[in-house]
Amino acid sequence: MRKNVTAIALPLAFALSAPAAAAETLKIGAIATLSGAGTAWGMSIQGAAELAAEDVNSKGGLEVAGKKYTVEIVAYDDKYKAADALTAINRLIFDDRIKFVAGTVGSAPILAILPISTENRVITMTMGFTPKALSAEYKYSFRPVLPSDVFSDPQIKWVVDKLGGKRVGGLFPNDESGQQVGAANEKAYEAVGAKFVAKEFFERERVDFVPLLTRVLAQNIDIFELNGNAPQTAGLLVKQLRELGFKGPIIRTGGDATADIVKVAGKAATENVYVHQPIDLASPAIQQYQKRFEDKYKIPLNAFSPFFHANMHMLFEAMRKSGTVTDTDKVREAMLSLKDFDTVLGKVSWTGQEQWKSNQQLDAPFYVAVIKDGQPVVVAKCTPAKCQ
Amino acid sequence: MDYPTLLVQAAVNGLVIGTMYMMMAVGFTLVFGIMRVVNFAHGEFYMLGAFAAFFTYAQWELPFVVCLLIAAVTIGVLGALLERAIIQPFRSDELSGMIATLGLSVIIQNAAIVMWGPTPRSMPNVIDGVLTIGPFTFPLSRLLVIVAAALIFAAFWVFMQRTRTGRAMRAVAQDAETALIQGIRVNTIYPIAFGISVALAALAGVLMAPIFSVSPFVGLTPMLKAFVVVILGGLGSVPGAVVGGLLLGLIESFTATALGSLVADILQLLLVILILLVRPWGLLGQKEA
């Protein structure tokens, strides 16, 4: 199994090549979706964690309070299911005795594990968009990626202003992520005078959308919104939409899925699809990261990965600053104190106090892009206030 | 979109899915009719067919017809071998046979995960483009499924009606003891029947691979549907499987289009349970003693 071999081989390789001073192992957990429609997202987390581990291990290890640690990533597949995420976090906390976890991908899974991780003071870094993941009571919950609460409004305002359109249709997975992203998007559309006339919910693992899309198209929509559907699903939706003859604009106001959408639906179908673009693909740091990631994992880079890479490095720096790898309260404080920290994304800080009473959301610029010939082309730069 | 367009669109969608269900169900019911085996691994052969399509068509870029043949033959042979090894020992013990197929399905699915990974893969369409007749738009890739399935089924029908082996299979299905007395070698018929059954499932997998995607998990839903169709049409009845498959596809398409997928799924299952309780032998099946 790919993930396990890497988890063993990596520290083994570095342990063997390390100098005589015995390095201890620091285990960091990852709960990622490694099967099913959300695999691209899961791999983006696991990859980021492993690349960050490589970064420090190749320099002789992570040095904290005079001791050197070899960082090892222990990854489990949660299949985007809360029950499996719960099993994973139990294993990580009680059996592997880990205090830092990259994950989860989904909103329902993170909400399921937060009671346990908070009780056991385990720091988590989630991709889940639900606003409930960040709150004053979940002290150890961080989110490195920007959720739709932040980017829906500016993106939708900008795109609708540009394209016009009053009737919107969309399909949503029937769980926390789908419901939250759906709500955020709906609000954003209403703010610019458009209306969601067709909203269909479906079971997350479904692949045949033709009856539902037929239903949606029957409402004579102007715009189809892909919202936060998993990469594979989003691709199938675009493909089946075009096959049904829908020629109108398709917008993706949700987490990055561009590579998979193009892979599944093909270049012709995805021409002129508007997408939320979390990273600037022209930046040299990102390009270097992209090459590293794609060389190692042989799959297209998902734009969420650099965010986790950045968060991991902030975590390492927090450990160095606080001088501990076990006292998560101190590490947490140290991490929050980092401002304008240099990462592959550029300089990042924390934000979110106003919105969620929890300053544990990573702050970074984002963009709107259009897919041309299979590649996203940035057309607007955005802040939470607006895009231009 | 107005009513007539919606209806026609839903009908064509239903036929596409219906032909896939039909192919799954015919194989499933064939095995039950002849061997009294409920093959819980049936869906996994669909999955193997999808992977065969992925490798032969998407990776090696062989002509599609060749891919269909390769899939049918390799998986059919695999099925025949599995029948001799795993199903045959349970001929007199239906329940154990069923449990054995459960074990088989778990093994096949997880072997696929280990060999090919859990990530879903997409396949290019066999035919791109759409057919537009007036206000109706039909993707050619889906129409191909209907045509191909019809041809495959026609071939199957000819086999069952006109060849010696086919007639022998029907004889065994009707009455195994009498067939034995007539000199039909039951021990050869069984593996052939099983092989044909899973080959049909594999062909369904090949046809649907470009439309949905290919992953080790794609087998569960088609198997579920095969169950539903076979109960609807009657366990052991091939005509029942055909009618049931097309009917279920249409019902599913219309209810999902009209009421949404969540409601449609539950209604389907409830309908089937109702049939099992009221008329367990289905629409066209034989009432059992």
Next chain:
Amino acid sequence: MEASSASVVAKASESRGASGRKLLTRVAILATLAAALAAPQLTTNQFYLHIANLALLNAIFTMSLGLIAAVGQLSLGHAAFAAAGAYISALGALQLKIPPIFGIAIAGLAMGVVAAVLGTILLRLRGVYFVLVTFLAGQVCTLIALNWESVTRGANGLVGIPPISIFGYALSSRLQFYYFALAAFVAVFAFIWALMRSQYGRAFRSIAENMQLAESSGIDTSRYQVVAFALGSGIAGAGGAAMAHYIRYISPDTFTFHESIAYITMLVVGGRQALLGAVLGAAFLTPLPEALRGFVSVQHIIYGAILLGVLLFLPGGLYSIGKLFTALMTRSEKRK
């Protein structure tokens, strides 16, 4: 005279042997119980405790499945009763503040009643048809759990389910739950043991062997089948509820078709016998996933291979190995 005295001597030694065996059995049971009570104190390893808890719960599910199998019916929807019981107790605790200990009892009773009602309809079908209908019923259950969002919160599941508390003492650690699970296991075991020795057990066995013969000897086969089904499903419901208060979370993915397959696997591998067979199967197969933790798919392949292996080569399961062992022992005893 000689013959009768010889037979008297033989009978005497036989009864000595028999009572010796009984004593042996009783000692064995007490020893096992003592070990089970003391073992967790010897280790602080949370991992082993968790496995033990899961094994005990799985044994309860498998024994109750075995009860239904005792009338010759195979239920592919067993996990659905566990799921429903879990939701009832969890919702009772979360919405109505019903103490989990009562919630578990209520769940068990409710599932028993539901199974009794369903059973009168479903058990008309036998063999394959019954398996199929239980399979489909299980699917319907999962779908309802997914879609009845106002109650079950759908795919998101129910978070923060309170642990069982007895007289104000909360069983929130794995060790604490272990004793509860052990007690529950012993209770279920004793109950089924007594049931199988009673007139019910005899009726079950004759129905399983030959239903028509049983009918003609005057046994009300449908009544006994419903009883077995209701009791088995009720126990599963209570077990599901206990699980919910242990894991403290439940979703439609907690008990699915795959769990139903797992229980069948445990029963078959154990030896299709509702008591020791079920326990052996659960005890053997529960730790297996943990031993192969990083290799989930390989673990499943091994599961499937073990199932096939047992079906093909060891139809009596692990239980038959045990029987073989005791047969060998008694044979060597007789030789003395």
